[in-house]
Amino acid sequence: MKAALLEEFEQPLNVTTTRDPVLPDDGIVVRVNTCGVCRSDWHGWKGTNPLIKRPHVPGHEFAGDVVAVGPDCHQINIGDRVTAPVIMGCGCCPTCRQGQLTLCDTQHVIGFSGWGAFAELVAIPYADSNAVVLPDSVGYDVAAALGCRTTTAFAAVVDRAQVRAGESLAVHGCGGVGLSAVSIGAAVGATVIAVDIIEEKLHLAKEAGATHVVNAATVNDVAGTIREITGGGANASIEALGITETFHNSLRCLAKFGRHVQIGQPLDDHATPLIPLLETVYYRQLSIMGSRGLSAHRFPALFALIAAGRLDMQRLIKNRITLEQASDVFYQMDNHEDVGITLIESI
Ligand SMILES: [Zn+2]
Ligand SMILES: [Zn+2]
Numbered sequence: 001m002k003a004a005l006l007e008e009f010e011q012p013l014n015v016t017t018t019r020d021p022v023l024p025d026d027g028i029v030v031r032v033n034t035c036g037v038c039r040s041d042w043h044g045w046k047g048t049n050p051l052i053k054r055p056h057v058p059g060h061e062f063a064g065d066v067v068a069v070g071p072d073c074h075q076i077n078i079g080d081r082v083t084a085p086v087i088m089g090c091g092c093c094p095t096c097r098q099g100q101l102t103l104c105d106t107q108h109v110i111g112f113s114g115w116g117a118f119a120e121l122v123a124i125p126y127a128d129s130n131a132v133v134l135p136d137s138v139g140y141d142v143a144a145a146l147g148c149r150t151t152t153a154f155a156a157v158v159d160r161a162q163v164r165a166g167e168s169l170a171v172h173g174c175g176g177v178g179l180s181a182v183s184i185g186a187a188v189g190a191t192v193i194a195v196d197i198i199e200e201k202l203h204l205a206k207e208a209g210a211t212h213v214v215n216a217a218t219v220n221d222v223a224g225t226i227r228e229i230t231g232g233g234a235n236a237s238i239e240a241l242g243i244t245e246t247f248h249n250s251l252r253c254l255a256k257f258g259r260h261v262q263i264g265q266p267l268d269d270h271a272t273p274l275i276p277l278l279e280t281v282y283y284r285q286l287s288i289m290g291s292r293g294l295s296a297h298r299f300p301a302l303f304a305l306i307a308a309g310r311l312d313m314q315r316l317i318k319n320r321i322t323l324e325q326a327s328d329v330f331y332q333m334d335n336h337e338d339v340g341i342t343l344i345e346s347i
Helices: 039-046 140-160 176-187 199-207 222-230 244-252 278-282 296-307 323-334
Strands: 002-005 014-017 028-037 061-069 081-083 121-124 168-172 191-196 212-215 234-239 254-262 287-290 317-322 341-346
Touching: 002 323, 028 140, 028 323, 039 323, 061 121, 061 140, 081 140, 140 176, 140 234, 140 254, 140 296, 140 317, 140 341, 168 176, 168 222, 168 244, 176 191, 176 199, 191 199, 191 222, 199 212, 212 222, 222 234, 222 244, 234 244, 244 254, 278 287, 317 323, 323 341
Parallel strands: 168 191, 168 234, 191 212, 234 254, 254 287, 317 341
Antiparallel strands: 002 014, 028 061, 028 121, 028 341, 061 081
């Protein structure tokens, strides 16, 4: 098959012909139609994800057609249009059987612990529990654009923070996952305050439904500004960058009893920030939560938001590229010049 191989970190991907994926007994093989390019792929390309063993094929935000079904997979058929979550639980362990597949101890993280979908073909293990058949109303591009960003944002805003209509939601960082959190917050009827340092991203956040935007490069006190806008603090706040400073802004912008959800992946020095425990969690009774991925059985709730016209993914898709152009996007991400969602549509 044709695939984009990561052979050297921070070097252009090698688009070449390589071996086809092996069909898992309990899995499927999908012919990739569309695959998103995500900041998590960029982290892998930079060499900061310990799961990745080279040569490697990145790509975890795909949609396509099932071309092979293993003997122990019973729910999925050849020809089905499918996507799948980035984190795939085994479906059988006690955690998975409680519906928490993103916490499975033997999880397969597509495009990280195994080869991904910057390729013609991709293998999906545990397919009965993880393959999501697309309704006719969801195109390949929308399914790929949901990617890990919108599914993660949905889990964070709806399932973890449980943001309700009329509440306020601050979103720190308007890259892919941050913009998605803005969209989901607006879709459930929250007042959304979006924060970034790039005007173009704040403009996109407004398009995605943010009621207020804060440029952190031009205001002295981001958290104070949000507390002013919301009249005392946001009910919920999402950190979507994995940066210590924005994590602290997120905690400090919250109202009493507010809920912080960490969806930015805090790497390197940002992995162990100091927490002002007394002032935040104790006196102001804040909740600090993490959220990572979305289990397959929750995808239909996300599709329902799209079908109801409350979530428009098309307007977030800004670039449609070929497989050969994927490396260029990584170099743009080096400088945070990527805006909106980029999809590989020609493989
Ligand atoms: Zn499991
Ligand atoms: Zn992703």
